[in-house]
Amino acid sequence: MSRFNLNNSYKAVVIGGSAGSFQGITKILAQLPKTFPLPIIMCLHRLKHVRNGFVEALSIKSVFPVVEPHDKEQIKKGGVYLAPSNYHMSVELGNYFAMSTEEMVNNSRPAIDITLSTAAYVYREKLIGILLSGANRDGGLGMKHIKDRGGLTIVQEPTECMIDTMPRAALSLTKIDYVLKTDEIVSLMNELDKLYR
Amino acid sequence: MITDIDINDLKRITELIHTRHGYDFRNYAMSSFKRRILRILELKNLTIESLIKRLNDSPTFINEFLDELTVNVTEMFRDPGFWRALRDEIIPDILLNHKTFNIWHAGCSSGEEVLSMAILLREMGIHNQVSLFATDLDVTILEKAKAISYPVKNMEINEKNYIRYEGKWSLRDYYKEENGKVIFDKGLLANVTFRRHDLVLGEVFNKFDLILCRNVMIYFNQALQNEVLKKFHASLFKYGYLAIGSKESLIWCDVANRFLVVNNEEKVYKKIKD
Numbered sequence: 001m002s003r004f005n006l007n008n009s010y011k012a013v014v015i016g017g018s019a020g021s022f023q024g025i026t027k028i029l030a031q032l033p034k035t036f037p038l039p040i041i042m043c044l045h046r047l048k049h050v051r052n053g054f055v056e057a058l059s060i061k062s063v064f065p066v067v068e069p070h071d072k073e074q075i076k077k078g079g080v081y082l083a084p085s086n087y088h089m090s091v092e093l094g095n096y097f098a099m100s101t102e103e104m105v106n107n108s109r110p111a112i113d114i115t116l117s118t119a120a121y122v123y124r125e126k127l128i129g130i131l132l133s134g135a136n137r138d139g140g141l142g143m144k145h146i147k148d149r150g151g152l153t154i155v156q157e158p159t160e161c162m163i164d165t166m167p168r169a170a171l172s173l174t175k176i177d178y179v180l181k182t183d184e185i186v187s188l189m190n191e192l193d194k195l196y197r
Numbered sequence: 198m199i200t201d202i203d204i205n206d207l208k209r210i211t212e213l214i215h216t217r218h219g220y221d222f223r224n225y226a227m228s229s230f231k232r233r234i235l236r237i238l239e240l241k242n243l244t245i246e247s248l249i250k251r252l253n254d255s256p257t258f259i260n261e262f263l264d265e266l267t268v269n270v271t272e273m274f275r276d277p278g279f280w281r282a283l284r285d286e287i288i289p290d291i292l293l294n295h296k297t298f299n300i301w302h303a304g305c306s307s308g309e310e311v312l313s314m315a316i317l318l319r320e321m322g323i324h325n326q327v328s329l330f331a332t333d334l335d336v337t338i339l340e341k342a343k344a345i346s347y348p349v350k351n352m353e354i355n356e357k358n359y360i361r362y363e364g365k366w367s368l369r370d371y372y373k374e375e376n377g378k379v380i381f382d383k384g385l386l387a388n389v390t391f392r393r394h395d396l397v398l399g400e401v402f403n404k405f406d407l408i409l410c411r412n413v414m415i416y417f418n419q420a421l422q423n424e425v426l427k428k429f430h431a432s433l434f435k436y437g438y439l440a441i442g443s444k445e446s447l448i449w450c451d452v453a454n455r456f457l458v459v460n461n462e463e464k465v466y467k468k469i470k471d
Contacts, residue, residue, distance in 0.1 A: 049357065051276070051443065070446040071415045072226075072422070084444050086275075087415075090228035099415045099444045100229045102268050118228045121201075 004178065004188050008195040010152070011126040012075070012091075013038050014119045016112035016142065018045035018134030020162025022057075024182045025132060029062035029080065031186045036063070037196035038128075039075050041091065043083040043115035045108055045134065051085050058082065071099040083110035090118035106138035116142025125150030128192075130185060132156045134166030144174035154178045154185065199238055199245070202231055206245050210234065213252055218259045220334070221397045222266075224421035233266045240265060264337040268416065272351075273309045273368075274358035275411070276443055279463040281362060284317055287438055287465060291406050294436075297326045298406035301432065303396060304413030305331035308342030309355070314409070315385040320365045324388065330403065332394035339391050345381040352379055397421065401431045408433060411464075412442035423450045430455060433468045440465045 017025055021044060029040075046054050058066040068084040074096045075081070083089035087099040088110050105111035112131070116139060119127055129146035131139045133156055147153050153176045158164035160181050170176060180188065207230065211222045222230065238248060251258045274280050291298050302311050311331045318324040333339050347355075352368070359368040372379040394402070396413070408429050414422045429439055430452040439447075439456065441464045447453050455470040 048354075049361070051278075068444070070444050071442075072419050072449075073446075087444055088229075090226075092226065092228055098226045098228055099412075099442075100226075100232075100268065101270050101412045101415070101442075102229065102232065103270055114232075121228075 016139035017132035020133035032063040033193040112139035113142040117145040120145040127151035133161035135163040137169040140169030143170040147174040273355035277361035302331040303410040
């Protein structure tokens with residue numbers, strides 16, 4: 001009997017993280033089932049002027065290659081996408097990405113709130129949002145938008161986080177369905193995968 | 198505070214701007230356009246209805262509106278590797294065949310890339326051999342571009358980019374500081390012509406050896422990107438270069454097979470067919 005209340009109507013998983021999230025995200029990507037049925041859209045805070053290296057570092061252990069999509073690139077099943085440095089990354093109706101160089105949001109570009117909120121708008125209740133360790137409040141509002149549109153919300157257990165400001169911001173702004181350790185997020189992803197077979 | 202706008206309201210706004218003011222935002226990318234409108238509502242303390250009323254009633258509000266709507270966040274020497282590629286590969290290649298040549302900065306915003314180019318050309322010793330055209334839709338921002346004066350706080354990123362670009366001198370050699378602002382040497386703009394130009398509705402107005410349009414078309418949908426890329430193709434001499442943003446691509450557009458990728462990392466293309 002599963003402790004998670006999941007279904008097979010989800011269309012995407014969106015993940016936000018900042019300081020202290022690299023280890024967690026690496027673990028999740030390394031233990032994804034090979035048949036994982038949903039695109040994974042990640043917005044992680046990163047150095048603005050360093051364009052190379054991050055996607056390669058994430059790809060090393062990931063089951064799927066991680067890519068930084070181009071503007072207007074279609075979102076595909078099995079795709080693991082990372083917001084590129086110095087661009088905000090939005091999800092558009094029609095299931096593709098759009099980049100922008102607008103003002104920083106929460107001192108960040110890419111801003112997690114933008115990726116999460118636009119994904120919530122497009123996928124509505126068919127979205128799973130995960131917010132990991134981080135040192136500022138970016139992503140909290142995005143998680144609220146996901147919940148308000150009927151999506152599933154998950155944050156990393158604050159006691160496991162290197163810095164828990166980010167998941168706590170989400171917990172204070174909206175109802176979070178599951179507060180999980182990284183290993184439990186991995187289990188949830190595996191259970192989700194089974195529902196699609 | 199308004200946190201979301203209905204698509205139908207966005208359509209009402211774009212239709213009104215089109216019929217009343219002659220600007221066409223109907224094919225802009227939806228999510229960023231919506232954020233820009235939300236931002237304007239917040240900045241000017243307006244509702245959708247009061248915004249529509251002002252756009253309809255006030256003949257001068259449109260310029261203020263356009264200045265906030267268009268994204269004017271830019272840096273000098275953004276993507277230093279791109280500027281190194283221009284200096285070390287692209288421009289030397291143009292010089293092989295042309296002693297003098299033309300550059301178009303399409304969507305120049307507050308002018309940071311025009312200024313970067315002027316510095317690059319001066320450091321190459323060819324500043325007087327090149328004519329630069331800098332255009333934007335937004336007349337307010339063009340005035341800022343002409344002033345080449347920026348807040349001191351913007352300079353940190355510009356200085357860092359210039360160092361990564363590996364310029365000859367220090368960026369400080371090109372400006373003086375006054376009252377929290379830096380003012381660049383006006384001589385840098387000696388060969389620059391600024392003019393208002395609308396990429397969406399405007400015609401092809403000249404031919405160029407190099408066009409820079411970086412991170413402008415990201416605000417357009419694919420259909421509009423396709424149309425604008427046709428205009429860029431028509432505005433380039435054969436074997437001229439087009440540079441777009443590092444996360445833009447023209448791989449899927451109609452004119453793709455008339456260009457050759459010369460630098461995939463920095464997104465520089467060469468026109469090889471008319």
